[in-house]
Amino acid sequence: MSTRVKICGVTRVEDARMAWAAGADALGLNFYPRSPRYVTPETAAILARTRPALGAVVGVFVNESPDVIRARVRDCGLTSVQLHGDEPPEACAGYGVPVIKALRVRGPEDVEKARTYVGAGDVATLLLDGAAPGYGGGGVGFDWSLVARLADAGVPVLVAGGLNPDNVREAVRATRPYGVDVASGVEVSPGVKDADAVRAFVRAVKTLAWE
C-alpha cells in the first residue's frame, strides 16, 4: 500500500515545483484569509498550473461561503476542496469536486463527530488534524490511536497535525492512513517550504512499506 502525501500551505511556484518533483501527490492552497499561508485567487491559479498529470490541487477553506468556494474551484483549477472549519455535513456538497472534511481531534468525541460526515454530500475523504489555535497549520498533533476508531467507516482518512520528517513514519505505522498532510513541519517560515524537509518527508513516507 502506498501512502499519499499532501504538502499544504504552498504559496510559491518554486515550492510547488519542488514538492511535485519530490514526489508529493497533492498540494494544498490556503484560501483562509487569516492564515499566514493564504494565497490570492490569482496566485492560486498560477500555482495550480504546476500540477502534474496525476497530481491533486486542494483548496483549503474555513467557514467560507459556498459561492466563493465554487468561484475558486472554477477559476483556480482546484481538483478538490478541504473544508477545515465548522462546516456541517450539509455544507459538504455542491462544489463540483470531491470534498475533504477536516476535523480537529482533541479526544474520542471528535472522532465520533467525524463519523457523522461519512457518506454526507460529496465527502470523499476525512482529514484528522490536531486542535491548533486558528483552525490549522499550527504543528499540533493528536493521539494517533484514535484513528483506529474509523477503521470500519469505509472512508479514506488523511492524518495531519504536527507531522515532520522525523515522526511521519511512526505516524504511518501507527495509523495506516490513506495519506498524510503537513504544513508547518516542512517549512522555514509560514508559507515558505524547506526543500530538504519536503524531500525528507516524502522519502520517509514513500519508502515505508506496509501491506
Ligand SMILES: O=C(O)c1ccccc1NCC(=O)[C@H](O)[C@H](O)COP(=O)(O)O
Ligand atoms: O495551514 C494553515 O495555516 C491553516 C489555517 C487554517 C486552516 C487550515 C490550515 N492548514 C490546513 C492543513 O491541512 C494543515 O496541513 C494541517 O492543519 C496540519 O498543519 P501542521 O500541523 O502545521 O502540519
